[in-house]
Amino acid sequence: MPRERPRERPREERPRARPREERDRSEREPEPERDRSEREPEPERDRSERERPRTRRPALVARDAARSAARHVQGLTGRTPEGVTSLERTEDGWTIGIEVVETHRIPDSTDLLAEYQVELDDSGELVSYRRTERYYRGRAENRT
Template sequence: MSRAPEERPREERRREERHHEERREERPRTRPREERDRHEQGHERERPRPRRPALDARDAARRAARHVEGLTGRAAEGVTSLERGKDGWVIGIEVVETHRIPDSTDILAEYQVELDDHGELASYRRTERYYRGRGENT
């Protein structure tokens, strides 16, 4: 059975206190987890974060296709190129301009679309027209 602190001899209490002090010195001085987390979170806010575009590649391609569809009235067939510029995106969009029978004689066009970082149309132009069945280097 343990005795109350007042009842224990003074020397025994001193030995326990020294033992506890030694134990405290042995332990690395760390803050409680919550305090550390709060402290680290504060530092994260202070660090400059890398500038991230408001638009990723997939969203840029989708927006470019919608812009071309809205301006030409024709559905986009696909994305032919995608390039990140310093102020936005440059995207190539392929469109069927004239449907023919057989499909291999359809007339396709490629439009080059430039978008800013927020997906707003900066410019677009038709860069090429060709038959679907035509080879790349003919």
Template sequence: MPSAGRTEREGRAARRRRARPEEPDERYDDEPEQPDEPQQPDEPEQPDEPEQPDEPDRAAPLPARLAARAGLEHVAELTTKTPTGVTSLDRTEDGWTVGVEVIEDRRIPSSTDILAVYEVQVDAEGELIGYRRVRRYPRGRGDGGSESR
């Protein structure tokens, strides 16, 4: 099936042939073809730059799942302790606050391990803003135990 651009060009060429005199005229052989109508490109022109939104450039907000993962990885890297999981996750104006529980001190039996919760602030891209230990406690004394910082 012929493309629309080709059919349009053939139609213009046929109109020019009908407009020419019946006898061959050499001036038509030497002159470049001039279109009767302005040529339109086959594809619409793409703007050089995308349209700018009315608001300043802002990165898409970091999804909660990725913020939690980023916080967990930052704590593991900074403390060299083994994280047991994410205990809290809150969106802030600048990004996220992530609570991460880690094993501070492994003991035998494991029921006597010392655990800690770190609070990590990450920005909208998941980069570390800050962190601090907010709680340290023996395993099994979770929320009911005394807090020490």
């Protein structure tokens, strides 16, 4: 027959020692509360500092703006973007240049490429887009 184990007794709850910082604070005399009129006045702030509008951080960072522009171009043209050619922050959003292969040819150096200019608002929504130029991949140096 297996031996029965003796039951363990629950540990008695001992009061936890207070951290030293709390003991030191409780042993000190409480500081008398100051009247608000006795407190030191807050320093005067320059009026222009108070009235200056806070510059808000853009809702969309450059990398996300470029990705959003590429998605919009792909959705509108049905062609996969090759890359980002330009990126500029404007007052109310972003202007991004996206390069797209319009026609694949053999050899690749004769592919027909196009650059689309995309304007996005601060939240990444499309404001406008247009094709700004078309060129052959092998003759890109002749672009203006």
